[in-house]
Amino acid sequence: MIRLQGVTKRYKGADRDAVHSLDLEVRPGEIFGFLGPNGAGKTTTIKMIVGLLRPDRGKVLINGHDLEQDPIAAKHSMGFVPDKPDLYPRLTCLEYLNLIGDVYGVDAQTRKKRLDYYLNMFQLTEAAGDLIQSFSRGMQQKVALTGALLHAPALFILDEPMVGLDPKSSHQFKEIMREHVKQGNTVFFSTHVLEVAEQLCHRVGIINQGELIACGTMDELRSQAGHEGSSLERLFLELTDEGGSDEK
Ligand SMILES: Nc1ncnc2c1ncn2[C@@H]1O[C@H](COP(=O)(O)OP(=O)(O)O)[C@@H](O)[C@H]1O
Numbered sequence: 001m002i003r004l005q006g007v008t009k010r011y012k013g014a015d016r017d018a019v020h021s022l023d024l025e026v027r028p029g030e031i032f033g034f035l036g037p038n039g040a041g042k043t044t045t046i047k048m049i050v051g052l053l054r055p056d057r058g059k060v061l062i063n064g065h066d067l068e069q070d071p072i073a074a075k076h077s078m079g080f081v082p083d084k085p086d087l088y089p090r091l092t093c094l095e096y097l098n099l100i101g102d103v104y105g106v107d108a109q110t111r112k113k114r115l116d117y118y119l120n121m122f123q124l125t126e127a128a129g130d131l132i133q134s135f136s137r138g139m140q141q142k143v144a145l146t147g148a149l150l151h152a153p154a155l156f157i158l159d160e161p162m163v164g165l166d167p168k169s170s171h172q173f174k175e176i177m178r179e180h181v182k183q184g185n186t187v188f189f190s191t192h193v194l195e196v197a198e199q200l201c202h203r204v205g206i207i208n209q210g211e212l213i214a215c216g217t218m219d220e221l222r223s224q225a226g227h228e229g230s231s232l233e234r235l236f237l238e239l240t241d242e243g244g245s246d247e248k
């Protein structure tokens with residue numbers, strides 16, 4: 001579904017790679033959590049997966065399509081919610097979602113069905129005619145999520161989806177992710193919130209300073225680190241060498 005081969009990116013002027021020689025495979029039907037502390041390279045990796053940044057080296061394959069050679073086919077099978085959704089503030093919610101529906105060629109009947117479903121779930125039906133700039137951050141996040149799912153993408157990618165969401169919305173986001181994979185699709189999301197990954201993910205990858213330092217199921221990771229039954233948190237702190245820092 002997603003295959004990264006030796007993907008590397010260094011920003012201009014930086015003295016080390018933000019992402020270094022990353023190999024990763026995300027399989028159909030799984031929720032994959034991409035974990036790492038702030039600055040680890042999660043967003044940079046995601047931007048390369050969705051085609052917003054071009055790797056310096058390496059290959060990105062989406063559903064068998066090489067992102068570099070066949071970007072439209074690769075992008076057509078993805079839906080993406082960035083960490084700070086950048087919506088058009090002067091469109092209404094409905095205008096924005098219809099624009100997205102047009103871009104992805106979602107027919108009118110399917111569009112109406114999906115919009116009804118998501119807007120109702122997110123209690124956005126009444127506000128759907130209002131300008132996006134009047135929406136709270138959480139509401140904007142829900143609009144972004146609805147837009148990203150409107151074409152029912154096989155691969156759903158989210159960058160730190162739970163940040164800034166109230167508990168109810170965060171629960172809804174999790175349910176939507178679970179629902180999406182139940183239908184045979186794939187979810188890839190980044191987080192630095194370990195509990196979220198622990199609750200949701202079939203497999204996780206841990207990135208630290210641009211390098212993948214662990215990957216597998218929770219059980220595999222625990223046994224790799226030799227801590228049967230230990231919490232992912234302890235494992236994560238050990239692997240990223242952040243133990244003893246002033247965490248909240
Ligand atoms: N646009 C940019 N220009 C220069 N450096 C960047 C840019 N974006 C991120 N970085 C750097 O790249 C590294 C990885 O950042 P990022 O991918 O945003 O990490 P994460 O999402 O895991 O917090 C960090 O050291 C960050 O400072």
Ligand SMILES: [Mg+2]
Pocket residue numbers: 042043044083160
């Ligand atoms: Mg980030």
